[in-house]
Amino acid sequence: MTEVIVVEGLTKRYGHVSVLRGVNLRVVAGEVYGLIGPNGAGKSTLIHLLLGFLYPDSGRIRILGSADLDAQRRLIGYVPERQRYHTHYTALEYLTFLGQFDGIPLERLRQRIDELLELTGLTAMANRYLRTFSKGMLQRLGIAQALLTDPDLLLIDEPTSGLDLDGQRELLTLLKDVRQRGHTVLLCTHRLAEVEYLCDRVGILTEGKIMREVNVPEVRQLPGSMVIQTGPLDLALRQRLEMIGPEVQTDEQTVLISPHTPELQAKVLHILLEANISINVLEPQMSHLMQIYLRTVSGQPTDNLGASPVTRISLRDTPQPPPTDEIDPILKRLLQSGGINSTGSKDGKQ
Numbered sequence: 104m105t106e107v108i109v110v111e112g113l114t115k116r117y118g119h120v121s122v123l124r125g126v127n128l129r130v131v132a133g134e135v136y137g138l139i140g141p142n143g144a145g146k147s148t149l150i151h152l153l154l155g156f157l158y159p160d161s162g163r164i165r166i167l168g169s170a171d172l173d174a175q176r177r178l179i180g181y182v183p184e185r186q187r188y189h190t191h192y193t194a195l196e197y198l199t200f201l202g203q204f205d206g207i208p209l210e211r212l213r214q215r216i217d218e219l220l221e222l223t224g225l226t227a228m229a230n231r232y233l234r235t236f237s238k239g240m241l242q243r244l245g246i247a248q249a250l251l252t253d254p255d256l257l258l259i260d261e262p263t264s265g266l267d268l269d270g271q272r273e274l275l276t277l278l279k280d281v282r283q284r285g286h287t288v289l290l291c292t293h294r295l296a297e298v299e300y301l302c303d304r305v306g307i308l309t310e311g312k313i314m315r316e317v318n319v320p321e322v323r324q325l326p327g328s329m330v331i332q333t334g335p336l337d338l339a340l341r342q343r344l345e346m347i348g349p350e351v352q353t354d355e356q357t358v359l360i361s362p363h364t365p366e367l368q369a370k371v372l373h374i375l376l377e378a379n380i381s382i383n384v385l386e387p388q389m390s391h392l393m394q395i396y397l398r399t400v401s402g403q404p405t406d407n408l409g410a411s412p413v414t415r416i417s418l419r420d421t422p423q424p425p426p427t428d429e430i431d432p433i434l435k436r437l438l439q440s441g442g443i444n445s446t447g448s449k450d451g452k453q
């Protein structure tokens with residue numbers, strides 16, 4: 104299988120701060136790979152290294168077999184988290200401008216833009232100025248610009264950040280369509296639901312390394328769990344509950360049913376009600392991916408999750424989308440065309 108991204112022993116420091124401390128990563132053709140990690144873990148830094156916007160301190164990067172990232176940049180479509188748009192352009196003018204930068208012959212470019220406006224649901228907006236676009240429309244336009252050259256690899260940084268629920272849904276549907284087109288994708292996100300929906304594998308970047316990789320379809324298929332918070336449970340009652348089967352685990356004020364079935368839940372509730380125990384909360388356990396993620400970033404073991412005791416990590420600990428620098432897709436093209444030097448980034452003086 105063709106390896107599209109190969110990263111070995113990658114390190115990167117900003118001054119005295121060591122951000123990446125030996126990242127290893129392999130992404131193969133056609134794969135959608137999610138990259139998750141706490142704020143400041145270095146996800147955007149890794150993307151900028153892959154694009155050749157930054158130089159690593161040590162380690163190796165190969166994109167489609169080549170370490171010449173300046174040359175390979177033209178094989179990569181990049182969707183930054185926040186793009187700086189030139190709002191006096193219409194969508195059509197903007198894509199035409201970028202496509203000409205990419206050296207796409209005009210006739211082919213027109214065809215390509217039509218196709219991409221259609222894919223991103225922006226055909227009716229083609230002649231509207233970008234200043235009239237909503238955030239969601241701009242994000243979809245960002246996907247269109249990244250796909251102009253029909254790139255082998257797409258790097259997407261937090262695509263749904265700042266979008267309302269409708270905008271998120273539209274963008275995820277679009278990314279699912281993009282996925283069907285066979286591009287290899289590296290997707291940085293804080294939203295685990297996005298990973299579960301779109302990705303084949305996910306890497307958890309923390310402490311400067313990819314500490315854990317998860318096969319997403321495997322965890323997606325794991326059966327769910329139910330947590331019941333109760334009044335105090337004495338030992339005899341706990342034993343009675345656990346006699347129902349190995350799926351039922353208890354502590355002083357909690358019953359975990361894992362894997363959960365309605366039949367098991369009915370049996371547990373029957374015993375609790377019969378014993379006059381108050382039932383304070385009954386809620387599905389957080390997703391397996393969420394549990395693996397939170398345990399990995401807090402340095403706890405993640406094996407045998409299905410048989411683990413009730414996870415007491417609050418969903419409030421879930422990281423929130425962060426602010427990041429704006430990067431203009433025109434900058435990528437300028438660097439690609441050799442029009443400017445990447446000073447301030449590549450000279451290691453950040």
Ligand SMILES: Nc1ncnc2c1ncn2[C@@H]1O[C@H](COP(=O)(O)OP(=O)(O)OP(=O)(O)O)[C@@H](O)[C@H]1O
Pocket residue numbers: 117122140141142143144145146147148149425426427453
């Ligand atoms: N140009 C820079 N100069 C100095 N420090 C930087 C620079 N860019 C990033 N950093 C620092 O490097 C660390 C990693 O930043 P990066 O943006 O790569 O993380 P991230 O995982 O993408 O974070 P987030 O999820 O918050 O977007 C952070 O501590 C950040 O403050």
